[in-house]
Amino acid sequence: MVTASVLGIFAHVDTTLQAIRDLRAKGFSDLTVYSPVPVEEIEEEVEKVRPLSKVRLFTVVGGLTGTATAFFLTIWSSLKWSLVTGGKDPVSIPPFIIIAFELTILFGGLATLLAILVLGRLPRLRPSPTYDPRFTVDRFGVAVACPADKAESVKALLSAAGAEEVRR
């Protein structure tokens, strides 16, 4: 099947939303929405058909790895260098909690960064064909991937929703 991508450029939040709803109603679900800032209304509409972002999974796994690493590092080294100071057991958990806390945050943060890169497919070496530089200023874009023979009807749909510009 030959696919085409059609891009509609919008100047307003409400017209963009209208286009997304209309396209969905007609069964076009392969949409990419570009926006200069995250807009709650658009996000809600797009998120309806998607599972929740998995970023938090990365964060929690990273964080717990940090906690485990810290306790392993501190307890294991204290056992290897088991010097008794101040009459305290070489393995004294309370001071190790501080290290564990810091490494939880460190690993959790780095895992979150990894999540942005992995899940958001970054870095992107080449701009996508439907990208337009106006999307970082004040224009919204709805790109639709559809069978080539449906392209004309998608174009009409985008224009009807209020797109300023429609192109293939």
Place this chain on the structure above:
Amino acid sequence: MSAPPSQAAPVTWADVNRDVIRTVGMPGERYFAWMCLVALTLAAGIAAWTWQIWVGMGAAGKRTPQMWAMYITTFVFWIGIGHAGTLISAILYLFRAKWRTSIYRGAEAMTVFAVMTAGLFPLIHAGRMWFAYWLLPYPNQRYLWPNFKSPLVWDVFAISTYLTISVVFFIVGLVPDVAALRDQATGVRKKIYAAISLGWEGSDAQWRHYRRAYGLFAALSTPLVLSVHSVVSFDFAMALVPGWHSTLFAPFFVDGAIFSGFAMVLILLLPMRYLFNWYAYITDKHLDAMAKLILVTSLVLTYFYACEVFTAWYSGDHFERASLFAKASKQYAWAYWLMYFCNSVVPMVLWLKKARTHVVTLYVVSIFVLTGMWFERFNIIVPGLGFDFYPYTWGTYYPTVTDTTIIIGSFAWFFILFLGFIRVMPSLSIVEVKEVLPHPMKHGAHGGHH
């Protein structure tokens, strides 16, 4: 600094892009003149450091009992400066305080550069800084004991985590803005910005992960920022030195850090607002909010000062009382009373509504606050070590040309980073400022962000 020009037309999204992007690029002569001055000061600092490495730590006036002196004072000072940036970028983000949007980028840059400045001091202070990796406690074959019970080791973990997470948070925040810069740049600059922006396009798939991650960064940074200065305070509070060994130290340090950090934010943002003509973005409302935070943190700090004095007296401990008495009346008394004046008396002018939006007043108050906060750390460290349990070890520390020059040089290092940053990167967040402006609607506009 003249009065702001009145803004007749409401700011649009395209205006934000234009107003931020015009600040990036080839600067004028005045900028280079300032840069030269800062670079010369930095060169003096580097020369002094080289001298110190050459002749030894005696050049820094280090002798018993004050083996910790101005370097550790300045280290704590710079770590503290960083705190306001994280407060604005993380804690106020979680509270959805809209006024943070136009100041957070500058404040976050300040945090990163302040922590980078602070990070130099343990190296300078340690003397043989090429052995700095000895600070990292990992099991080794060098007969070095990795002592995880030492507060100085906790500090290594806290500071390096803080620096890493601040840098990551800062760069992640920059990505969509650098993409905006990329889209209007040409030639080599376009390529560089394209690389830094990671090819960001603002597609729904990118935003949804980005937004969630941003919230999680804020959630991770909030406890982190509170922990960092607490851990720094443990460097003192875990020791038995009179005046240091107190459970008050953690909140006392965190509050002081935020207090001085906001003063530094004002010192950096007021000239930027004037020079970049950002009156439409950094309004009197922002100044008022920051001034109120300075006032509140000043009052909290004053309360802690009172607690410190009360505890020393009420403890009945002879050494606590003697240490406090010595601080307030012996050779360092001037520094002690200067601290009270700068931190507890001067900020009281901010009770006046007019003073909270008056640029010159805010600037002067901020300079007093920074001075006061530097002396607070000085008063903890230098007289604290100077009047220990044993009169035989009492002593006076005299600053030297070497350590003073290095400390002045550290300010130059901070400003060179900051001045460089504001000319190559958006120092006002394009995305976040646009987010709180009314969104463009065709039918029935509804105002702004909820």
